[in-house]
Amino acid sequence: MKIITTPEAMRAWSEAQRRHPDIRIGFAPTMGALHEGHLCLVRAAVHENDVAVASIFVNPTQFAPNEDFDEYPRPFDDDLAKLEAEKVEVVYAPTAADMYSEGYATYVTVEGVSNGLCGASRPHFFRGVATVVSKLFNAVKPHRAYFGQKDAQQCAVIERMVRDLDMGIEIVTLPTVREPDGLAMSSRNKYLNAEDREKALCLSKALFHAETLLRNGERNPDVLISVVRDMMQDVTIDYVELVDSATMAPVDTVAGPVTLAAAIVLPTARLIDNVRFDPGAQQT
Amino acid sequence: MKIITTPEAMRAWSEAQRRHPDIRIGFAPTMGALHEGHLCLVRAAVHENDVAVASIFVNPTQFAPNEDFDEYPRPFDDDLAKLEAEKVEVVYAPTAADMYSEGYATYVTVEGVSNGLCGASRPHFFRGVATVVSKLFNAVKPHRAYFGQKDAQQCAVIERMVRDLDMGIEIVTLPTVREPDGLAMSSRNKYLNAEDREKALCLSKALFHAETLLRNGERNPDVLISVVRDMMQDVTIDYVELVDSATMAPVDTVAGPVTLAAAIVLPTARLIDNVRFDPGAQQT
Numbered sequence: 001m002k003i004i005t006t007p008e009a010m011r012a013w014s015e016a017q018r019r020h021p022d023i024r025i026g027f028a029p030t031m032g033a034l035h036e037g038h039l040c041l042v043r044a045a046v047h048e049n050d051v052a053v054a055s056i057f058v059n060p061t062q063f064a065p066n067e068d069f070d071e072y073p074r075p076f077d078d079d080l081a082k083l084e085a086e087k088v089e090v091v092y093a094p095t096a097a098d099m100y101s102e103g104y105a106t107y108v109t110v111e112g113v114s115n116g117l118c119g120a121s122r123p124h125f126f127r128g129v130a131t132v133v134s135k136l137f138n139a140v141k142p143h144r145a146y147f148g149q150k151d152a153q154q155c156a157v158i159e160r161m162v163r164d165l166d167m168g169i170e171i172v173t174l175p176t177v178r179e180p181d182g183l184a185m186s187s188r189n190k191y192l193n194a195e196d197r198e199k200a201l202c203l204s205k206a207l208f209h210a211e212t213l214l215r216n217g218e219r220n221p222d223v224l225i226s227v228v229r230d231m232m233q234d235v236t237i238d239y240v241e242l243v244d245s246a247t248m249a250p251v252d253t254v255a256g257p258v259t260l261a262a263a264i265v266l267p268t269a270r271l272i273d274n275v276r277f278d279p280g281a282q283q284t
Numbered sequence: 285m286k287i288i289t290t291p292e293a294m295r296a297w298s299e300a301q302r303r304h305p306d307i308r309i310g311f312a313p314t315m316g317a318l319h320e321g322h323l324c325l326v327r328a329a330v331h332e333n334d335v336a337v338a339s340i341f342v343n344p345t346q347f348a349p350n351e352d353f354d355e356y357p358r359p360f361d362d363d364l365a366k367l368e369a370e371k372v373e374v375v376y377a378p379t380a381a382d383m384y385s386e387g388y389a390t391y392v393t394v395e396g397v398s399n400g401l402c403g404a405s406r407p408h409f410f411r412g413v414a415t416v417v418s419k420l421f422n423a424v425k426p427h428r429a430y431f432g433q434k435d436a437q438q439c440a441v442i443e444r445m446v447r448d449l450d451m452g453i454e455i456v457t458l459p460t461v462r463e464p465d466g467l468a469m470s471s472r473n474k475y476l477n478a479e480d481r482e483k484a485l486c487l488s489k490a491l492f493h494a495e496t497l498l499r500n501g502e503r504n505p506d507v508l509i510s511v512v513r514d515m516m517q518d519v520t521i522d523y524v525e526l527v528d529s530a531t532m533a534p535v536d537t538v539a540g541p542v543t544l545a546a547a548i549v550l551p552t553a554r555l556i557d558n559v560r561f562d563p564g565a566q567q568t
Binding site for chain 1: 391447
């Protein structure tokens with residue numbers, strides 16, 4: 001396994017791969033602190049492509065000054081061991097100084113889909129995400145890139161960006177990976193103390209309950225949102241919203257693919273989760 | 285000469301070229317209405333690379349609603365004949381519908397360098413330029429791209445963007461091409477009536493005079509700007525500024541490469557021009 005640390009060296013490797021007409025590059029971008037959710041993305045990148053790249057970069061531009069950039073876990077050697085076990089060809093791990101050198105000034109913004117949900121409470125978050133993913137894509141030059149459904153709004157932002165900027169990259173979204181009790185895996189789950197870990201369960205439980213109502217025919221967003229809110233009375237709710245899965249705009253009724261998304265703020269961590277539902281897929 | 289009209293087809297052509305380890309793609313992006321300034325860029329793209337692409341696309345997102353998008357000249361067949369004569373391999377001429385399809389939402393902004401000068405009077409202009417150039421670069425995948433020094437601020441924005449987003453494209457800036465009497469060539473010169481064509485001459489004359497003063501040792505921005513303003517009393521001045529050539533920020537004195545840039549507004553057209561001066565280059 002090769003570790004590459006500069007955009008120039010990463011580009012050179014990818015350009016050499018792309019000279020072979022049949023080689024497909026799979027890419028799983030991460031911020032490290034790898035859990036089973038990340039490893040599912042990595043495995044798909046390895047198995048569905050000829051060569052696979054995983055990146056580890058804790059991106060400063062997607063954290064606000066009051067957020068957890070400094071505390072974000074960085075178990076770099078453990079992460080490398082996990083990626084080596086998955087038979088990744090290249091780990092791209094640039095430094096912040098290489099990614100954002102002096103005078104850095106360029107940002108990619110995706111309007112509409114970045115608004116609301118996490119975009120409302122974290123105003124610069126998706127600008128940071130779209131910018132760093134553009135940079136990673138330009139260096140890694142993947143044919144396919146893998147993201148987790150847990151970050152539903154991020155997936156929608158990246159899909160919109162790739163289409164709008166003619167990047168020609170296939171975005172693959174894989175289902176959320178969960179702990180046995182239902183909690184969505186997240187690097188930030190490490191922040192939870194025992195009390196908050198227990199309380200956090202209401203998030204997935206409430207979403208699963210609403211998902212069952214959707215499957216049984218409930219189509220009223222107000223009802224679905226109320227049900228979720230009622231089941232999360234012991235925690236601080238950031239948002240609960242029923243949105244169009246592609247545009248992330250709130251819907252009046254459930255006509256096409258929708259995402260029921262929620263965020264809660266516990267004393268030791270902020271957590272997000274969501275369920276998707278497609279009434280068309282159900283009918284077939 | 286091949287004419288390609290969709291981002292997908294353009295990408296496919298470029299990806300096929302890039303499978304050859306020795307082939308370099310040169311690219312001259314234009315809005316058509318080609319004059320000798322464009323053709324110098326095209327010739328360099330042809331002669332300095334193995335294959336050359338020129339694009340023709342009048343980009344709606346860099347025009348404000350009150351600007352000349354509708355009137356902008358579009359002599360498409362003449363342009364194609366000129367590009368064929370220069371032995372361009374591919375003309376990339378996408379439609380606005382292909383470039384900005386329904387729900388389009390992604391923009392590239394370059395802070396700092398986009399402010400001031402033309403960015404002050406045309407607030408969305410450089411966002412439109414950076415966005416469309418990103419899209420063109422993603423489709424054409426050039427090794428080198430050619431721009432004219434006449435659009436000095438545009439060159440600085442593109443250079444900053446390419447560096448910041450790790451695009452790995454060499455940006456080549458070629459000197460401004462002028463009419464025999466000094467007027468910088470521009471597709472918008474066609475808008476000028478006889479009276480304005482005569483008046484327009486003061487712009488290059490004033491800049492050339494200030495350039496002579498710079499060569500002779502004048503280093504005071506206020507003096508240089510006043511000289512230019514004094515020589516343009518018969519026209520409406522948008523701006524006259526002495527800026528750092530890379531950052532486009534006004535300078536207090538002439539220590540490194542600077543650009544003396546000016547814009548004037550005549551009844552029939554708005555015109556820009558500039559001269560560059562590098563005190564270091566002079567000393568060697």
